[in-house]
Each structure stands twice: as structure tokens, then as C-alpha cells.
Amino acid sequence: MMQETRHPELLVTAKDIEEIKQLIDAGADAINIGGEEYGLRMPGNFTLEMIGQATELAHSHGVKVYVSMNALLHNDHLHQLESYIKTLAEFKVDAIVYGDPAILLTASQLAPEIKLHWNTETTSTNYTTVNYWAKKGATRAVLARELSLEEVIDVKKHVQIEVQAQIHGLTCIFHSKRTLVSSYLDHITHQEEKKASKESNLFLREHKRPDEKYPVFEDIHGTHIMSNDEISMIEHLNLLIDAGIDSLKIEGLLLPTDYLVYLTKTYRQAIDLYLEKQEIPFNNEEIEKAQKNKRPLTTGFYFKEQIY
Amino acid sequence: MTNNLKPQRILKKPELLAPAGNLEKLQFAINYGADAVYIGGQQFGLRAKAGNFTFEDMEEGVKFAHERGAKVYVATNIIAHNDDLEGLEDYLKKLYEIGIDAIIVADPAIIMTSKQIVPNLEVHLSTQMSITNWQSIKFWKEEGIERVVLAREVSIKEIKEIKENVDIEIEAFIHGAMCISYSGRCVLSNHMTSRDANRGGCAQSCRWSYDLFEDGIIEEEVTENKQDIPLFNEEDDPYTMSSKDLCMLENIPDMIEAGVDSLKIEGRMKSVHYVATVVNAYRHAIDAYMTDPENYKFDPAWIDEIQKASHRPLTRAFYYNHPTLEDQIYGKETRLRKFDFVGQVMSYDEETGLATIQQRNNFMVGQEVEFFGPNTKFTQVISYIEDEEGNKLDAARHPLQMVKVKVDQAVMTNDMMRKEN
Secondary structure, rough: OOOOOOOOOOEEEOOOHHHHHHHHHHHOOOEEOOOOOOOOOOOOOOOOOHHHHHHHHHOOOOOEEEEOOOHHHHOOHEEEEEEEHHHHHHOOOOOOOOOOHHHHHHHHOOOOOOOOEEOOHHOOHHHHHHHHHHHHOOEEOOOEOOOOHHHHHHHHHHHOOOEEEEEEEEOOEEEEEOOHHHHHHHOOOOOOOOOOOHHHHHHEEEEEOOOOOOEEEOOOOOOOOOEEEEEOOHHHHHHHHOOOOOOEEEEOOOHHHHHHHHHHHHHHHHHHHHHHHHOOOHHHHHHHOOOOOOOOEEEEOOOOOOOO | OOOOOOOOOOOOOOOOEEEEEHEEEHHHHHHHOOEEEEEEOOOOOOOOOOOOOOOHHHHHHHHHHOOOOOOOEEEEOOHHHHHHOHHHHHHHHHHHHHHHOEEEOHHHHHHHHHHHHOOOOOEEEEEOOOOOOOOHHHHHOOOOEEEEEEEOEEEEEEHHHHHHHOOEEEEEEEEEEEOOOOOOOOHHHHHOOOOOOHOOOOOOOHHOOOEEEOOOOOOEEEOOOOOOOOOOOOOOOEEEOOOOOOOOOHHHHHHOOOOEEEEEEEOOOOOOOHHHHHHHHHHHHHHHHHHOHHHOOOOHHHHHHHOOOOOEEEEOOOOOOOOHOOOOOOOOOOOOOOOEEEEEEEEEEOOOOEEEEEOOOOOOOOOEEEEHHHHHHHEEEEOHHHHEOOOOOOOOOOOEEEEEEOOOOOOOOOOOEEOOO
């Protein structure tokens, strides 16, 4: 008897309304956006007004909108929290992505109809903890990129809520509240003009790893360092689909729009073809053709051993 | 009825909490003034290299601490993957049986298991959770958490707001090395060396040397001869992310006034000498302030003491201002250490004026040394050393060798002898 494979969601981040339009056309099932104040490392800074427009647009195409509110919140961030969440509820966004329990508490009181996706980035690592947050009201767990595929599948087997895993893009490997790049530029004194925002295209090179480039930028939450490699699971998508992973995410941070749209189209076709014919006629070469900066495409930690 | 008197301020004396990498350090930390120590067991902790306690050592440590009114907390603060949780229930039961006063936890999986299996074991939330606001703390209080160790990014002003909004014990770091990232939110080590930072494998990649470039590729126009543009000159220091070490010794009144319940010193990997010296300095500052807050004056001798143990340059990190370049270390890292720990007093004979000393580092006749203990502090020149058989020596050269040294003033068991290097 053939087991029925469920259709996984293709989730893509977006940096502005224009990009959302293109991603919807390219086949995204859901869009992840956010504003800088409450979201962490979002590709674009959406104001509430823009979130409203984006939601209307997405919903008119049957596409879902998830708003990230997973920043590390200090007391001062709490003042506007209630009105922000109430507005999201008016827009009927489909889910809030949270890390801090302050968001979970406020959202479940003020807007119980909005789904909650638990995402503490590097620390969402086991099914016992997923089940803990499920009991508190989370409907989805966004798993850390530092898990192996085996661990991801094992989480899925032991939880009742949805599981989301990243299939493409960079991943954050370091977050400090300090303004480390600006401090360094101040220290060396001759680069006063230089900015350290996402748009500045800065990267770090570790002295003993001359071939690796780690993008680095600052925003209101501090300093973020991204991975040298770009996760690309195009050749192994079948394993995630077979395991029943509910949402497959393309992280668009630091990727140009046309490339992100290309990725979305490719993964859309790959998912559909696999479900229809059990084959995926794509590999990394197709992706490299569209990739401009030749960042290494890897499988991240999915097939890698870690020691501790 | 009128009352012109100012209302009496009731200050709660905070706990002084010290690291203890092993049984000896636990004993020294408590002897030198710690109200509580935190240790690691052989599982579920983050300091794979910190010595760590067997259950037998824990039993002995708990007995030693409890006899002296001190507490023992065990760090079980890994961010677990699925398979890491195996054996957790038995481990927690064992800790409870041993009489551990609390566990320090970072993963809700361990919180939940502990609350089910050993509901009477107190749970403290680790700084690895990077808890930064009062609503989050309120959530955890409702989950049965007794104490929260704050993220190192929280300011004194924010601590006050937290205490005003939630009735819960707050623990905050006052001294030692710091993650420069939000704790738990750094996987540099995982990505660069395949060692999992959140499970005790941290390779300290943040303190390595990097160069900063601007990527020459402009997204829209790809050219063949694109180049990476270095933002540094040849003579510049490399890009580093090394924080100076935290030191709040001069600001103890602010920490107490903010309502911090437990003042924490970092360093399970640090030496006995370091732990004893730092603990003792803070013990003096806390006691002086609590005895007479109105007339408290900071004694510069306390900071001189701190300087005698190995340390990086010092900072107050996030407590008053957002850190800048002044709070970081650039260029070659210099560890400042003025003194070596050369001997531990095992006993003292009042009649002969001879102290039995276990050698910890070379010392010889004619050298000036300092004796230091919870109630001891004096300097002298060594005039006479003999071995256990009574043979006169010119120097104590052998590690852990037992010798007798003539001392100018009375000393106590467990006092330390140190020498300027």
C-alpha cells in the first residue's frame, strides 16, 4: 500500500511588497516577514502598514503570512507589544514567530486565533522542548540549523505540532547585542565613514580559514554573523518530504530578489514533481547557474557529525 | 502622629556565589567567603574541561558546604539534542538525594523533567537562556522557577524594573570572563570546528583573529574582476570580538540597591588562587556595605587584591552604558597577573613559629612573600625553610612538597602564600 505523502508548505522570507508579488508568482505557499523592532534578521523592515498590505496581497492569492517577533526583547520593547499584536490580529496574519515567552503570553491573551511558531534559533534542538512549547500553545516548531537530518526526523516523529526546517539559504551563527563592527571601525580610526548595515556587504575572514567568508552586519539588535555557506537541500528534498516535515523554508536574507525568485520556482517544481512522480530532476548545478557570488552550496549540518 | 525620621531602609544581603571547578576549589571558595558555589557534574553541563564532580565529590562538597551554611548549585545547562536527554531522570534523582540546593538549567526539556521527577529540587534558569525582560521572567515564575540568572546584556536600570514587576530571585554576574554574544546564540564553534558550543564544546572562536572586508560583488552588476576590499591597513589590529572581563567590585552598592539576590562570579576553570582572591575581595565589599551603607567607602585595597589574580583588563559591560570599543580587547591579549600562588598553609605551630606549607610553585630563602587568608594579610621575607625531616633548605623546588617555613605572624590553615612575579 502506498503511504500518502502530505504536501509540505514552501515558505520563503520576503524583503518588500514587490518581492512578495514575485514570490507568490514563483509558487511560495507562505511568506515570512517582520519589522526590525520585534523581528530578528528579517530581509526587509516591514512597518505595520506594510504588513497589512502584504497580508491582504498574500491572502488574495491563498498565501499565508507569518510575522516574526523572535527578537531578544528588553523591558523597553514591551511597551508597544500589545498594540502591535492587536494590529497583527486585525490584519489576520496567519502566525507569529516567537522566541521569548513574553510574546507567547501576550499573543495568546490578545489574539488567541493567531497561530504561534516557536523559534529560538540556535536553541530549538529537541522534541521534549518542542512538546513543552506545544503544551503552552505553539502550533509549530522551527528547528535549529545545527541539527542533523536524523535529529530533525526524530523530532517530527515525537511531536504532534508542525515542524519547520530550512532547505535553502544562509543561517545566523552569532548574535551579540554589542556593535562589534562599529567598535572595530572606531578602533582603527581611518574608516569613520563606513557603515555596518546589511547593505554594506561586509564580511569577516578568520586568519586560519582564508577561503571562508562570513557576512557580518549590525542592526538595532546588535551584530550578526552569518554562515560562510548556503544550505542547499535541493538534492535531498525527498528525505524531508518523506519524513513529513510540514514546512520547508528558504531563507532569503542577503540574497538578491531574482535569485530568491529563481530558488522559489526551482523548489516549487522540485516539490511538485517529487509528489507527482517521486523524482527530483534538479541538482546544485542548476542553482549555481543562477547564483551570483559563488557561495559554497552545502547541506549544512544535515549530514555532519558534531562533537562536544 | 508625625514622624520626621526617614523610613528605615531594609536591604537584603545578597548571596555571594562562586565557581568551583573541583572539590578543593569548592572548599577554598567557601572558606574565603562564598555563600554558595556552583559546580558541574559529569553530565548535562557546559564545561567539558572544568574538572567536574563525580557523585562522591558532590556528596563531600555538599556536606562541607552545608556544615558551613553554604549552598551548592549544579549546572545542568546544556541545550540538549534528542539523545542527550537519556539518563536525565536518574541523574536528577541522584542530585536530589545528594542534597544539591538547586540546578541551573537552560533547556525547558530539563526544567520540565526536573519538575516532574524531583519537584522539590529548586530550578534556576541559566544565563544561557539569555533572559532579558520582566514579562519573560514572570512567565517562568508561573512555571515554578525560583530564580533567574539574567542575560549579561541587562542593565542595572532594567534589573530594578524587573524587581519592581516580578517577585523572584535574581542572580547577576559581577565578575569574570563573558560571552561576547547573547549566550546560547552563538554557534561559531559549531560552524568553524564542528564543536557544539551549546553542549560544552565551545572552541572560543569569538576570541580568534579575523579580518574585515567589504564584498566587492555588487548584486546587480556582476563583473569578472570583482574584488574583496580590505577595510584595514597593514598596521591595524585584526578584527577581534574579545570582551574585557567584567568587574563590579567598585559598584557593589548599586547591585545591592537594585535588589540583586545573588552576585555571581564566573570561572569554573579558574585556579584556586583566583577563586579565593576574587571571592575574598567581594566578601569584604559586600560586608562593608551591609554593615553600614550610609558611611560605606570603597577601599582601593580590594581592587589591588583582584589585580593579584590573573585577569584580562576590566569592564562594567552593560550595567551602566552600552559597551563601546573601550570595553573590548584589541591587539595581542595581555593577561595581567602580578602574583603567583606559591604555597598553601596546612598547619601552624605557635610555639616554634613554623608554618607547614604545601609547595605550589618555587620559592626560596630571601624572597618576599605575602600571606593571605580570610583573616590574614602580611608580607615578609623568607628567612628559613626546612623539609619534613628537619633538614634546612635554601628553596622549596618540588611540586606539592611539604616544608616548614618560619613566619613573622600567626597564620591559619588554608591561608595562601603568594609571591610577586
